[in-house]
Amino acid sequence: MIKTLVDLNENLASSIALRYASHLSKLVELQMQIIHVEEVDHEQRAGGSGWVRKTWERGVKDAGAAAISRLLKTEKVDCTFAVAPRIGIGDHDSEILEELIVSGHELFIEGIISTSKIGDFYKLITNKLFSKAPCPMLIVKNLIINNKVTLICGDGVDHQSMITQFSKIFRGAKLDLELIYYKFQESKELLFLDKSEAGSVLTEAETILAAAGLMVGNSTVVCGSPEQGGDYLGNCGLVVSTFPTRKGPRMELLANSPAPLLLCR
Amino acid sequence: MRILVAMDTNKYSAEIISDVTQLAANTWADITLLAVQAGGGNDQPDPDLVKALSQNQQNFFGQFQAGELPHGEADPQRFNKVTAGTWQTSGTGRKEFTLKIRTGAPIKEILAEATEQQCDLIILGCSKDNGCQWDTEIDLPQKIARDAGCSVLVIKEGQIPKKITCCLDQNQVSQDSLEMVNQIVNLHQADLKIVGLTGPKGLPGKGEVEKKMQEILHYYSARKVNTLIKLVDNEDLEEFVERATREGMIALWMGKKSLLGKIFSKDLVGKLVATSNSSALILR
Numbered sequence: 001m002i003k004t005l006v007d008l009n010e011n012l013a014s015s016i017a018l019r020y021a022s023h024l025s026k027l028v029e030l031q032m033q034i035i036h037v038e039e040v041d042h043e044q045r046a047g048g049s050g051w052v053r054k055t056w057e058r059g060v061k062d063a064g065a066a067a068i069s070r071l072l073k074t075e076k077v078d079c080t081f082a083v084a085p086r087i088g089i090g091d092h093d094s095e096i097l098e099e100l101i102v103s104g105h106e107l108f109i110e111g112i113i114s115t116s117k118i119g120d121f122y123k124l125i126t127n128k129l130f131s132k133a134p135c136p137m138l139i140v141k142n143l144i145i146n147n148k149v150t151l152i153c154g155d156g157v158d159h160q161s162m163i164t165q166f167s168k169i170f171r172g173a174k175l176d177l178e179l180i181y182y183k184f185q186e187s188k189e190l191l192f193l194d195k196s197e198a199g200s201v202l203t204e205a206e207t208i209l210a211a212a213g214l215m216v217g218n219s220t221v222v223c224g225s226p227e228q229g230g231d232y233l234g235n236c237g238l239v240v241s242t243f244p245t246r247k248g249p250r251m252e253l254l255a256n257s258p259a260p261l262l263l264c265r
Numbered sequence: 266m267r268i269l270v271a272m273d274t275n276k277y278s279a280e281i282i283s284d285v286t287q288l289a290a291n292t293w294a295d296i297t298l299l300a301v302q303a304g305g306g307n308d309q310p311d312p313d314l315v316k317a318l319s320q321n322q323q324n325f326f327g328q329f330q331a332g333e334l335p336h337g338e339a340d341p342q343r344f345n346k347v348t349a350g351t352w353q354t355s356g357t358g359r360k361e362f363t364l365k366i367r368t369g370a371p372i373k374e375i376l377a378e379a380t381e382q383q384c385d386l387i388i389l390g391c392s393k394d395n396g397c398q399w400d401t402e403i404d405l406p407q408k409i410a411r412d413a414g415c416s417v418l419v420i421k422e423g424q425i426p427k428k429i430t431c432c433l434d435q436n437q438v439s440q441d442s443l444e445m446v447n448q449i450v451n452l453h454q455a456d457l458k459i460v461g462l463t464g465p466k467g468l469p470g471k472g473e474v475e476k477k478m479q480e481i482l483h484y485y486s487a488r489k490v491n492t493l494i495k496l497v498d499n500e501d502l503e504e505f506v507e508r509a510t511r512e513g514m515i516a517l518w519m520g521k522k523s524l525l526g527k528i529f530s531k532d533l534v535g536k537l538v539a540t541s542n543s544s545a546l547i548l549r
Contacts, residue, residue: 011479
């Protein structure tokens with residue numbers, strides 16, 4: 001069972017994340033815990049540490065719990081969650097980061113609606129939560145339900161580390177696996193080249209995956225613009241890569257992809 | 266639902282019949298195939314238009330076995346004069362099927378017919394030469410899309426959209442328009458992208474637009490339509506639309522409260538139809 005923390009709010013992004021988490025729980029055994037953080041600013045926060053503050057906190061937590069309860073009732077997802085949702089008060093990223101570290105979660109799931117601005121994606125993956133999280137982070141941008149999983153190598157990806165973390169979660173899952181090595185190239189359409197064009201990277205990655213019991217169906221080098229690459233990834237049920245360390249072609253590719261994205265360290 | 270199909274004698278008009286038939290079969294809409302002849306004292310319907318409408322009707326019914334459609338064939342030999350310069354013939358069936366010819370300026374007559382019939386949708390084809398053209402009146406498709414009071418679907422000759430991008434910035438989305446998009450997605454087995462337009466304060470409408478997007482997503486998920494969601498900043502809209510039209514069909518929900526109505530001024534709607542590489546759907 002993979003200890004999984006699912007961040008929810010009463011909104012569209014969470015609706016998508018919740019449904020995707022339900023799909024994922026059919027592929028791998030997940031022990032899912034919901035977290036919801038009520039963000040309050042300094043002025044709203046009750047001072048002191050006595051009865052007034054405790055009553056205020058209880059009220060805020062009750063409102064948060066009610067919102068999550070409404071979401072779960074609306075979505076009627078077919079999966080189970082461990083115990084009651086954990087409701088935090090305060091800074092969203094700090095609360096979640098603390099929960100990830102203290103409870104030793106192995107996977108984090110959050111719904112994010114993608115935007116037309118590449119900068120928004122870069123800001124997200126470099127924020128406090130994503131940059132310090134101790135586990136793989138799954139960003140659900142869209143509800144794409146199928147078993148096709150594409151692992152992206154090249155442009156600074158430590159494929160050994162990525163596959164180790166990926167296979168820890170997905171070992172034994174029935175997946176339609178694809179390995180791609182992405183290269184930026186301005187062209188009218190996306191080009192697909194033989195895997196030898198990536199040197200030994202894709203062959204090595206195939207071997208590591210095979211050792212983990214995961215067989216690759218297709219392995220190829222993909223050349224094109226990040227927009228073209230993003231469109232290509234649009235039919236994937238999951239795209240896997242490591243955190244891009246800089247603004248570059250792979251970061252833009254991941255930003256342009258509408259597919260759910262698992263970022264490993 | 267009532268659909269007005271504006272036609273002339275050209276290939277691009279004949280080619281839209283298969284789409285019209287599928288829509289009619291799936292939505293049980295009342296259908297009128299309308300052609301417009303030039304004025305000039307004629308007191309008879311133009312034989313070329315009668316022939317074209319008759320041929321298009323034949324193609325319409327030819328795609329189904331007898332009795333599979335809720336419409337009945339009209340007799341093209343029996344065009345009845347309705348008013349001066351207007352003739353029509355109708356079939357008998359559960360749903361109306363009418364062939365109609367009007368006389369006058371095509372744009373004016375098509376818009377007048379849509380208003381009189383209180384149509385939900387106007388469908389018309391166009392050639393892809395120089396953007397989007399009609400033989401008799403070059404910019405007819407743009408002007409119909411721009412000025413009609415109902416939804417308009419402009420189908421470009423030889424273009425099959427693989428992706429349909431629907432832009433939304435307000436919560437007034439009719440059930441008919443949702444179903445219309447659903448039908449077009451199914452017709453072409455296309456992927457659907459719902460785009461929410463955001464401003465500096467995020468999505469407009471204090472959460473109402475987001476809620477509507479959620480409802481739309483559920484609506485299409487329940488119908489097994491692959492639906493992607495994206496937010497696009499108003500500032501980036503024109504660039505985004507230009508790219509989306511290169512890849513597939515664009516649909517704009519132009520509600521009364523819609524910012525699209527401001528961003529896409531009437532002329533820009535016409536421009537969108539003219540410059541789009543693929544078909545365009547204006548939802549009202």
